[in-house]
Amino acid sequence: MHREEEKVVEIRGVKKSFDENHVLRGVDLDLHKGENLVVLGKSGTGKSVLIKLMVGLLKQDEGSITILGKNTDNLKLKELNKLRLKIGFAFQASALYDSMTVRENLEFPLVRNVKNLSRKEINKKVEGLLDSVGLPKTINQMPAELSGGQKKRIGIARTLILEPEIMLYDEPTAGLDPTTCIDINNLINQVKEEYNTSSIVITHDLTCAKVTGDRMAVLIDGQFQAVGPFEEVFAQATNPRIKSFYDYNFIQ
Numbered sequence: 001m002h003r004e005e006e007k008v009v010e011i012r013g014v015k016k017s018f019d020e021n022h023v024l025r026g027v028d029l030d031l032h033k034g035e036n037l038v039v040l041g042k043s044g045t046g047k048s049v050l051i052k053l054m055v056g057l058l059k060q061d062e063g064s065i066t067i068l069g070k071n072t073d074n075l076k077l078k079e080l081n082k083l084r085l086k087i088g089f090a091f092q093a094s095a096l097y098d099s100m101t102v103r104e105n106l107e108f109p110l111v112r113n114v115k116n117l118s119r120k121e122i123n124k125k126v127e128g129l130l131d132s133v134g135l136p137k138t139i140n141q142m143p144a145e146l147s148g149g150q151k152k153r154i155g156i157a158r159t160l161i162l163e164p165e166i167m168l169y170d171e172p173t174a175g176l177d178p179t180t181c182i183d184i185n186n187l188i189n190q191v192k193e194e195y196n197t198s199s200i201v202i203t204h205d206l207t208c209a210k211v212t213g214d215r216m217a218v219l220i221d222g223q224f225q226a227v228g229p230f231e232e233v234f235a236q237a238t239n240p241r242i243k244s245f246y247d248y249n250f251i252q
Contacts (some may be wrong), residue, residue: 006033008198014063025222038201038213045219047202088164094155094172096143103139129157147173149180167199173208185211
């Protein structure tokens with residue numbers, strides 16, 4: 001059983017609506033230190049809204065979000081920005097700058113946020129991360145020259161450059177072929193082991209969930225309908241909506 005002090009994220013009673021669209025209807029969730037937690041749901045169920053609330057890109061209507069012991073509601077902008085540096089956000093579309101080389105893309109957050117680094121230190125960090133994600137030879141390439149899977153890997157590398165304590169992955173396997181999906185899933189697990197991160201993986205891909213998740217939380221109609229290990233969630237799924245989600249992925 002996880003001890004209370006091992007929680008790095010605590011979400012309590014969070015609600016978020018956009019006009020009449022009640023996206024999150026009072027959700028509770030914990031992320032424990034050193035785990036990959038998968039938030040599973042179909043498109044449009046509020047998964048991405050949840051992580052945007054966590055990094056302060058959106059504000060909840062009700063409830064509280066505590067990250068690394070800090071209640072995000074009470075933080076001034078300077079404190080929020082400091083907290084954001086401890087959270088890596090791997091965007092669905094990789095969010096690379098098209099006009100920069102891979103090297104420049106990785107250097108950008110480092111140079112902007114970490115002062116007094118020498119060129120040698122920057123080079124070592126960039127080259128080390130490209131080795132970690134298996135793409136050392138792309139260092140001088142432009143994003144347009146990369147495949148979708150390579151862009152995802154570079155996006156993850158750029159997120160890791162500031163050594164975040166928490167990683168947020170938004171639909172990491174979306175739009176990728178099955179072989180590349182396997183590579184990205186393996187990379188998510190590798191990141192957890194190598195960089196000692198705690199991660200939330202947002203996905204509607206059950207294979208991704210099964211391979212990467214220590215636990216999963218199934219989001220349906222704005223609430224978590226089940227939370228636990230993959231086999232437990234789906235083996236005991238008396239909720240027909242959870243079962244239909246499983247069938248949609250695996251029994252087509």
